[in-house]
Amino acid sequence: MSRRGWDGEYPPRAKPRRAADGIKAQTKRGAFGSGWWAKRWIGVLEGFSLGARLTRGRSYARSGQVIQIALETGGVRAVVQGSRAKPYDVTIRMRELGSAQWRAVGAAITNNVRLAAALLAGEMPEDIETAFATAGVTLFPASAKELKTACSCPDWSNPCKHLAAVFYLVGEEFDRDPFLLFVVRGLAREAVRDLFAAPTAADASETAAAEVPARRARSVPLAADAFWGNAVRAAGSESRLRAPAPSDAAILKRAGRFPFWRDAVPLEEAVAPIYRDAANAALEWLADQADRG
Amino acid sequence: MPIHLHAALIEGAPALWASADVSRKASTATTPAFGVDAKKLRDVVSRLDLAEFAAPLTVTAATAWLPTRAGAVVAPQADAAKARLHPWRVRVAVMTGPQAVAFFSAVLGREVIADDTHIGPDVSALGRVLRLAFELVAGQQFLPAVQAVAHEPLARAVWQPLLGAAERRACDDVASGLPAVIGAFSLDTAARAPDYDPRRALDTALTFFVDAIVRGAQTEPRRPAARAASLQARWLAALHAPDSTFAATSAEYAELSGAIAAWQRPVREEREAAYRLCLRVEEPGTDADTAPARDEAERWHVAYLLQSRIDPSLLIDAAEAMRSAALRREYLTTLGRAAPFSRWIDESLARDAGAPAGFALDTAAAFAFLQTDAPQCAAADIGVILPSWWLGMDAKARIGVRAAMKRPKFTGANALHAGSLLEVDWTIALGDETLTARELARLARLKTPLVRIRGRWIHVDPAELKAALAHVAKTKRRTLTVAEALRIAVGAPVNGIPAGTTLAATGSVAEHLSRLRGETRLEPIAPPAGLQATLRPYQSRGYAWLNFLTRSGFGACLADDMGLGKTIQTLALITRDWEAKAAAPVLLVCPTSVIGNWQREAERFAPGLPVHVHHGADRARGAAFTKSAQRAALVLTGYALLHRDRALFERVEWRGMVLDEAQNVKNPDSAQARAARSIAAGYRVALTGTPVENHVGDMWSLMEFLNPGMLGTLTEFRREFFVPIQVQGNPQATERLRSITGPFVLRRLKSDASIISDLPAKQEYTVTCTLTREQATLYAAVLRDFDKDLDATDGMKRRGMILATLSKLKQICNHPAQFAGDNSALPGRSGKLARLEEMLEEVLDVGEAALVFTQFAEMGELIRRRLEQRFGHEVPFLHGGVAKTARDTMVEDFSGGTGPAVFILSLKAGGSGLNLTRANHVFHFDRWWNPAVENQATDRAFRIGQTKAVQVHKFVCGGTLEEKIALLIARKAAISERVVGSGEGWLTELSSSQLRELVALSAEAVAE
Structure with a gap:
């Protein structure tokens, strides 16, 4: 780590206390996050010209100094272990968009099939910002003024390295679930879909027709067939699922990264052998059962 | 007293309980006891003989809310009107994950799991949930999750099923079949009955099973994480460990379960979409x-x-x-x-x-x-x-090596031997069309390996093309043996030749191949002179086929339906060889119970064949064996000895080796299968009456005996054929297996149009069974007493003594347990019972039905117990003690095809009046010595309404009074009706010496 230059810290830098099981950044080197939205987010931070505090913040994020982090409507709250015994509280508040502004964004998305498809599928397309621009707003904070940050550390420079560390981890989290961007911008996750694909009247009637009657606990049937199951065996209905050839824990790849994972080995890698072993064993079992008759 | 084993869900885990009889007498206790006690429950579970239950079961008391009326549980069969739910104390054994998976796997598809141990529909219903769980796991439809543990700072890491739209539908199906009794249990003394929610019960059971399967499949379980490790690390460790719980405060649990839900969301949303x-x-x-x-x-x-x-x-x-x-x-x-x-x-x-x-x-x-x-x-x-040619499914669109026969030197099928060498040219072909040099040059220049050749698109795999070109350019082999060429032609692997190579056959090899594939009829060959029987046309074809394949250097499996005469076709083959050159013997291995049968059939149909029987304690060994074997045309032995006397067999040069009831070697790791493969022989033949094509798993062992290497190693076979065919129903794998094995299996059905015209409507067979050592010992002991008493008594006393002795001997021939009248174990003690099981297995396997007659009610009961145990289903037994309504139900269930395909009847109760034409096999387990009575019984099946040919199997123990009386009656057929009309009384009129001769035990009657 470079000692050159003024790192804005006073009194002379003390080493932070090691935090047990802090959240560890998954990005080991280079830029944080791979998605464009993560880069844009980090770009906002880097626009603050923090100098060496950026580097320190990055190393805090990698070594697990951030103990807790929570994303909520309109902002982020986190706890960071610094050099003092008591960890610091960090908050980032962002200006929320109003409901009229969100409606305008929704209309812009609806007119673009590609944007709509991507968002319906849970993907964040890069040109989403064009939809915000059409609505006359921005997705990312355009200037430092749109962002309120605070940290309980004694460092008088704001933003400090603790805040930088949180910023990096939030960037990673956006990478995993970019819709959290909407959340910190003031739109609840559940509302995202209705924003641009509001159900039409036709949809509503189709949904109603397909509605499954709510499951309710029933009283115990006493008739012998239902209680002891005599009729069941006679019927012998066998519903068989066709087992597809397992494709190496594809389901985990679909799920993506685990939020704020604290281990060096990603979850999907750690459990991939379990998926392989289990699927093979189950295929053998099914084959043997089929052979048995 | 039959025991019924039941299953329920208790606090998320499956538990077992058992009842001796559901209809118990009334009790006045507030929570009366129901079901069997802990000792009995342990005993019942131990009958399954599962390794997972080796440690003593933990049995606890639970409360079960059961339909009750007048202080007694309403039996499953009874009308539940006016019944109310009432709590009962029931002893239950809650199972662990591995125990539950082992238990439900073992009982799946069965109704009876051990001697007189039945399972309830609740067990079957949970078994279906287990199958569903395996299907989900096979498709990797599961995710790691977390569950709260009540009242403790713990959480449980679970592998949870992930249900998509199709899976949900399957779940609804299975849930609708879950009986309410499954949810009627709790460990605490609840004040009211639990709610009935089949869908929740299903979710609980499914999650339990998926978790157990995933944990059980792990090849290397990890050690649990240290307590101090992070929450995620503890969770991850608990996902790997056998113990699923880990320390977690309620705040930690909330944090983790929230994160898991967020992580799972995209994949859940996707899978749940329609x-x-x-x-x-x-x-x-x-x-x-x-x-x-x-x-x-x-x-x-x-x-x-x-x-x-x-x-x-x-x-x-x-x-x-x-x-x-x-x-x-x-x-x-x-x-x-x-x-x-x-x-x-x-x-x-x-x-x-x-x-x-x-x-x-x-x-x-x-x-x-x-x-x-x-x-x-x-x-x-x-x-x-995707297009089929891209997936490699279309053989015509595949590029590979082709062996083109250069000069067909051989003319006439007889000049061709397995080892004959053929000269070949190696070329590159698309399917079976050889490519020109210009086309090959074009392929080599391709930038994109998709090309249209001869009007069709193909995918050229550059690596495969390179390998094929390399083989053609570099191989020094210019010859193939006929056997290798034929193996290439059917798609079986050959050493040193690239996989997927095809054969362009010409001349006599092409003819040979076409015969092998059954496209050209084999030329008929004359039956051997020494065969004392007329072969039916299809038997003649089978005989020619066996001869053709064994000459071509291939093993052959004759898998004709029972009753089509596999024995006589085999004897024809052996006799033909023997007549051509009386050199080396054929080793024929069969179940011990039919050694006597083979011996008699050989005597009857091929009296000129010298037969050496190798079984019994006094069998020849060492040089004595080698000497007698070398003089014989046929050496008969049992499967047990095949393994035990393997060294002895390996010392003889065998012209051929025949396995009768070849399903005995279906397990490739068994001692007899290993021994069968290791003994060298000039040719190999397997006989079986089971539909081999329906038992893909058994195919490898069979083919490895007949034609080693043809299906690859066992691991390759399981990967390339077994799992794809059985689980995925892969049509390409099925077709490839059929193509490789088809030429070596001949199976004719009784229902084939060409066979039916050959067959009489009713065929009768005498099935000669072999006594076990125990039976022979008992038989000899009764004879000693008889010998002593015969001359010492006279008059009525003598007659009574004779009849009593005859009855004892017949009981011993049936089963030692019938003779002893105790409730002892049944398997492995009676030659007849073993033979009945073997033959019924074939009958059931081809979907046919059978009647089994016995004159002894006690024996009928023993047969019922054993058959239920063996086949896993209830088997009805109609005897004099069965009430009219029960009798009608039995007959209706059997005739309607809903009940089991075996029906046991006592000769007296079921021998007349009934119409049971569903059955086309009739077994007479013991003999009444009165053809009229037996025929009347046979006519239950052989009567108007019967659409199939009926086979009658009359069992006798070889070398005992049963066989001698049968011969006596056959000789005096004319008088039999009059003389023996009244049963066995006439036997008492015989002289002492006649009697002694009649009941004497021949040495060859005894099995090993």
Whole structure:
């Protein structure tokens, strides 16, 4: 780590206390996050010209100094272990968009099939910002003024390295679930879909027709067939699922990264052998059962 | 007293309980006891003999709310009117994950699991949940999750099923069949009965099983994480460990379960959707050969379709999907999900802002899509429909080595031997068309390995093409043996020849091949002179087939239906060889219970064949054996001795080796299967009456005996054939297996039109069974007493003594347990019972039905117990003590085809009046010595309404009074009706010496 230059810290830098099981950044080197939205987010931070505090913040994020982090409507709250015994509280508040502004964004998305498809599928397309621009707003904070940050550390420079560390981890989290961007911008996750694909009247009637009657606990049937199951065996209905050839824990790849994972080995890698072993064993079992008759 | 084993769910885990008899007498206690006690429950479970239950079961008391009336539980069969739920104390054994998986796997598809131990429908219902769980795990449809543990600072890491639309439907199906009794139990003394919620019960059981299966499958379990490790690390460790719980405060639990829910959300949303995207690759039209564009410039098309997850055959095209608002949303969602997996999809969305329907590709791009994007999409759960030639399914579109026979030197089928050498030219072919040098040059120049040759698109795998070219250029082999050539032709592997090589056969080899494949009829051969029987036309064909295959150097499996005469066809083959050159013997291995039968059939049909029987304690060993074996044409032995006396057998040079009832070697690791493979013989034949094609798993062991290496190693076989065929129903694997094994299996059915015309409507067989050592010892002891008493008594006393002795001997021939009248174990003690089991297995395997007659009610009961145990299903037994209504139900169930396919009847109660034409096999387990009575019983099946040929199997123990009386009656057929009409009384009129001769025990009667 470079000692050159003024790192804005006073009194002379003390080493932070090691935090047990802090959240560890998954990005080991280079830029944080791979998605464009993560880069844009980090770009906002880097626009603050923090100098060496950026580097320190990055190393805090990698070594697990951030103990807790929570994303909520309109902002982020986190706890960071610094050099003092008591960890610091960090908050980032962002200006929320109003409901009229969100409606305008929704209309812009609806007119673009590609944007709509991507968002319906849970993907964040890069040109989403064009939809915000059409609505006359921005997705990312355009200037430092749109962002309120605070940290309980004694460092008088704001933003400090603790805040930088949180910023990096939030960037990673956006990478995993970019819709959290909407959340910190003031739109609840559940509302995202209705924003641009509001159900039409036709949809509503189709949904109603397909509605499954709510499951309710029933009283115990006493008739012998239902209680002891005599009729069941006679019927012998066998519903068989066709087992597809397992494709190496594809389901985990679909799920993506685990939020704020604290281990060096990603979850999907750690459990991939379990998926392989289990699927093979189950295929053998099914084959043997089929052979048995 | 039969025991019924039941299952329930208690606090999320399956538990077992048992009842001796559900209808108990009334009790006045507030929570009366019901079901068997802990000791009995342990005893019942131990009958399953499962390793997972080796440690003593933990049995606890639970409360069960059961339908009760007048202080007694209402039996499952009874009308539940006016019944109310009442709590009962029941002893239960809650199972661990491995125990539950082992238990339900072992009992799946069975009703009876051990001697007089039945399982309830509740067990069967949970068994179906287990199957569903295995199906989900096989499809990797599960995710790690967390569950709270009540009242403790603990949480449980679980592997949870992930249910999509199709899985939900299957779950609803299974849930609808869960009986309420499964949810009627709790460990605490609840004040009211638990709610009935089958869907929740299903979810509980499914999660339990999925978790148990996933944990049980781990090859290397990890050690649990230290307590101090992070929450995630503790969770991860508990996902690996046998113990699923880990320390977690309630705050930690909330944090983790929230994170897990967020992590699972995208994949859950995707799997739960009703539709998924499906991509269909459409190749450029092949009909455009009027003015074919250059291959590179052709237009390929990939169409978007919406595919239903519930019914994957339901495909909706883009235009239709965009018309309905709801479908439009589904459609756009699936496209959005797919976009990251292929840039062409992404681009099409940007381009066709209104209604994207697919995209076009040139040939190079089509190749890139097929090669890279399509597998990625398929792995991401996007449907992909590809051309069959791309998937390698179309043999005509495959490029590979082809062995072209150069000069057919041989003429006439007889000049051809397995080891004869053929000269071949190696060429490269597309399917079975040899490619020209120009075409090959064009292939070598291809930039994109997709090319249209001879009017069809093919995919040229450069590595395969290189390997094929290398083989053609470099191999020094210019010859193949006939056997190798034929193996190549059927698609079996041959050392040193690339996989997928084809054969261009000409001349007599082509003819040979066509005979092997059954495309050309074999020329009939004359039956051997020494065969004392007329072969029916189909038997003649079978005999010629055996001769043809064994001459060609291949093993053959004759798998004709029972009763079509596999024995006589085999004897014809052996006799033919023996007459041609009386040199080496044939080793014939069969179940011990039929050694006597083979011996008698050989005597009867081929009296000129010297037969050496190798069994019994006093069998010849060492040099004595070698000497007698070498003089014989046929050496008979049992499967047990095959392994035990293997060294002895390996010392003899065998002309051939025949396995009768070859299903005895279906387990490739068994001692007899290993021994059968290790003994060298000039040819190999397997006989079986079971439909071998239905038992894919048994095929490897059979073929490895007959034609070693043809199906690869066992591991390769399981990977390439067994799992794809059994689980995925893969038609290519099925077809390839059929192609490789088909030429070596001949199976004719009684119902074949060409066979039926050959067969009489009723055939009678005497089945000669062998006594076990125990039976022989008992028999000899009774004889000693008889000998002593015979001359010392006279008059009525003598007659009574004779009848009593005859009865004892017949009981011993039936089963030692019948003679002893104790409740002792049944398997392995009676030659007749063993033979009955073997023959019934074949009957049931081909979906036919049988009647079993005995004159002894006690024996009928023993047969019932044993058959239920062996086949896992209840078997009705009709005897004098059965009430009229029960009797009618039995007959109705049997005739209606809903009940089991075996019906046991006592001769007296079931010998007349009934119409049981569902059965086309009649077994007479013991003899009444009165043909009229036996025929009347046989006529239960052989009467108007019978559409199949009926086979009557009359059991006698060889070398005992049973066989001698049968012979006596056959000789005096004319008088039998009059003399023996009244049963066995006439026997008492015989002189002492006649009697002694009649009941004497011949040495060969005894089995090992």
